[in-house]
Amino acid sequence: MDPKLTEVSQLFERFKAACTRDDLNTSTNQLSQLKVLLTGFRSLPPLFENTPDADKELTIARDVYEHAVLLSVKIGDQEAFERNFFQLKPYYTDAGSCLPQSPQEYMILGLNLLRLLVQNRIAEFHTELELLSPTALEDPCIKHAVELEQSFMEGAYNRVLSAKHNVPYKSYDYFMDLLAKTVRDEIAGCSEKAYDYLSISDACQVLLFPSENELLEYIKEEHPEWEIKNGSVVFQKAKESAPCKEIPSLQLINQTLSYARELERIV
């Protein structure tokens, strides 16, 4: 076996161990080392050279990145998640034909969908969805994300929140919490537009807060521009939206006339 490959697999073992120990610092360092080592393999994307150990290298690289994705979820680093996921993706899409399917593939794809949902990047969400095969769509992880999105779009926010209780994997929890917040932001945005004011109790109900305190906390953090007056929340509507611009008719007429004149003059 190639010494480099051995080195990588040994390091990978230690990294996995660190992960399970929840030793986050060590594991991030080791991950970084692993990635650097992986750049030395010429069989990996984007080169895809046909080296003797290509299969093993590809597999181990995929495993490394899968773990990296999960680690980033554990840390709660969305950017790292995105980075790692993008680096992992070619192993699913482009190298999929020459590798056995990874058992974690759908779980990670589902996680990614969830992340997009959380970040409210609906367009990208659908793009990803379109790229999936019909069998993938049947998978509970993917299905879960798709259903969530549907409820989200319908405005069935309570269904979204209740879905938190039947997540397929533990790692989904992180995103589900975030999703709840996203949902709340959505609701807040809508109420702002829809109502001039809401009584505090109604606001609690609408924003799905169990208690008034949490509501006040939320307002203080996220929407300092909302006023609390006479036991109700007053939304400052953005009244100053600019009036429909006037059509510069006179200018247009002048311009057209001058064009006509010029045309006449042109031979």
Place this chain on the structure above:
Amino acid sequence: MATTMVSSAGGLLAMLNESHPLLKQHALYNLNNFVDQFWPEISTSVPIIESLYEDDEFDLHQRQLAALLVSKVFYYLGELNDSLSYALGAGSLFDVSEDSDYVHTLLAKAIDEYASLKSKAAESNADGADMDLRLEGIVERLLEKCIMDGKYQHAMGIAIECRRLDKLEEAIMKSDNVHGTLSYCIDVSHSYVNRREYRQEVLQLLVKVYQKLPSPDYLSICQCLMFLDEPEGVASILEKLLRSGNKDEALLAFQIAFDLVENEHQAFLLNVRDRLSPPKSQVSEPALPKSTVPDSSQNENSSAPDVQMTEGTSSSTVHEMDPSEAVYAERLTKMKGILSGETSIQLTLQFLYSHNKSDLLILKTIKQSVEMRNSVCHSATIFANAIMHAGTTVDTFLRENLDWLSRATNWAKFSATAGLGVIHRGHLQQGRSLMAPYLPQGGAGGGGSPYSEGGALYALGLIHANHGEGIKQFLRESLRSTSVEVVQHGACLGLGLAALGTADEDIFDDIKSALYTDSAVAGEAAGISMGLLMVGTASEKTSEMLAYAHETQHEKIIRGLALGIALTVYGREEEADTLIEQMTRDQDPILRYGGMYALALAYSGTANNKAIRQLLHFAVSDVSDDVRRTAVLALGFVLYSEPEQTPRIVSLLSESYNPHVRYGAALAVGISCAGTGLSEAISLLEPLTSDVVDFVRQGALIAMAMVMVQMNEASDSRVGTFRRQLEKIILDKHEDTMSKMGAILASGILDAGGRNVTIRLLSKTKHDKITAVVGLAVFSQFWYWYPLIYFISLAFSPTAFIGLNYDLKVPKFEFVSNTKPSLFEYPKPTTVPTTTSAVKLPTAVLSTSVKAKARAKKEADQKATAEKAAGAEPSPASTSAGKGKASSEKDGDAMQVDGQPEKKAEPEPSHEILTNPARVVPAQEKFIKFMEDSRYVPVKSAPSGFVLLRDLQPTEPEVLSLTDTPSSTASPASGSATGQQSSASAMAVDEEPQPPQPFEYTS
């Protein structure tokens, strides 16, 4: 496995955000490889990569890599400026030798950028201090590479464009064919270097390089020096060659002189001539003192007398000199003859006379069909005759129709008399005596009508155009001694023509005093004349002229001055911009109109984009029709160096609703495509010849004739159609006078100069022919003043191959035209359908052989007309019989010398043998080949013009052709009194054809 490809750059882009530098580098490296495929994805991440480039923590290589990547993405996004600036940041990673679209595009961009920076720096006279060194580096790398790869032309082009004369020199010196590269470089600098000063710099460099070469190409050096206006250099080269013991070098010197003369730069030539040092009269004298003062004065003395100036110098100094000096003296005499233009003019005159093929029947038809009372058509016929016989000295038509001619009165008489000047153009020696009967008689006081006197003075100017040393004095005196405005008019025009471009202060003052009489007729001519005198000098005189133009009330004077001012800025390009600006912004439309001419002449033949843009702007936006017409017409002048462009540029204008613009478009095409027979030009003009407006038809007909001059039906069938159309217009009783006049003039131009001249604005070395351009510019004024039509004769240049031996005589010499003779032969003479074809060959030559030939030809013609229905085949067969006869005669009698080019007698000859001197039309030039076993070898293998021949068998006697014709030929028609001076002058100059006898108007 091997087919696996990445489908997205997302992974790599994500890697860019990793914290580990190695990962970033890996990502950059791979992205750079895949950028061609994934640039749309990468483009969203450009800011990240940019920040990598700007991050100081990375090592240089990595930052350069980032820059290269960004540059490529910008390239794909079409942001070339950004792309270039990052490519510069990429330093050595940007590989100039890479063969990809990206590199090619960016290199082009870099060169553009560099060139524009350089020229901006040069224009503002600042140092290239703020020049981006990286940019310079790239360009230099590229140049180096071009030179290494042997792509010298690329390298030179880039070097010229970027004003890197050092690199240009390097490229030229390293190229394997230095002479070829140099001449390519000259071409390039003429056609693509727009700024005059810079072009001069380039040429200076070229001269330098030329002189460094082991075997300098003197022909090219002298051409360059001429562009640079450095007569000293030319003179010293010529002198060196003349003093050499080798005869061939002297021949080369003569050849150089002829080539210089072809460019018609009178002032320059005179300057060169005056700088040639005179032969030393004593051997002991120290080597030639370069003082020009004594010898120029000596030359003044010798050139003052009218006729025998060249003989003067040699005869006075030839005694008591050692042999080499004697040889030099003899050569110098010849050289001065050439430089003064006299030799070439004389030879041209002989050629045109002996080869005259004008068809009097056409004139006769015109004469008969024109109504007697219509003076416009009447004088148009006189114009046509003059143009048809320009420079041939054949005035048979006038002689035969004296009665008819006498109908011309007043200004028509002026024109008729001036027409003689066109016919006798170049007849320097006898011009004066020819015109004597019409000239104002000094003391006698009003012998003839002022109109013919004025016309005669104008005629003298035309005869001596651009070579007026001998006649200037006389014209000045005539101008001073008269107060009749018509005579002043003629004298002013004559003076202007004779002293063209000499910038003579005294003459200027004389003309100015004529101008200040504020007479409309004299003032107009004075204005034009001042311009002619000051052509291309851009002197301060213009402000004087402009001031007077504002002052005077006469439109004619303003117009004359406006044109005159325009002439002074001839060829000055950017230098003229202030004046042009001033004129084009004037309130007075006539001055704006002059401004158009100024634009036309200042940028003549440069195809300068700025000038074209300005002219097009005026052509569509000025309120005055005159200005618009002139603006379009001026395009013709700006574009004459690239005739193919003109039809395209004016095609839209030729469909304008405004007839003036259409007229201008027609003439623009006529001017710039003159003599080319360009198919697009003809297609553009064709519809205009049947325009609804009469003057547009006139312009189109004239322009068409200018384009088609010297073409025959074999090369373009539309020539025949056009000739028939002209005939139809002339014969049509109901045709408008204007278009009829156009048709008459057009038939004149079509057969100009006995069918042996073409209109050429560029010499063979691509130099503007100043006389020709000026001639056409003033010619285009005929809209206002018909006598100016004669200026077109200045633009005529003979299409001849004239080979000369060491004695500047024309030896018998044959060469081959490698194409079917019918393609370039003279158009067939017209035939009268019924009878009376006896008067067809009025220049009957009384030698027996020629008679026999004429008979044969007549037979052939009759047969041809008889068998016309039978098809094309019999006609060459029948001529071959006649030719065979003629050639057998020639074989029998070696002494009998025949000027006519003999055609081979085969039924379908694929080539013909031409005999020196021969008519070689421009289109034919590329078919000309010299025979290898010939006795004479040309010094320079030019297909036309004057070519010096080296004699390989100098001991054998030479057979000369083009000797003088028998003196008894010219006077069959002259019944009037034989001038006493004509016989005397015929004795004096025996090289000349016999001058025709003077004749008088009978009423």
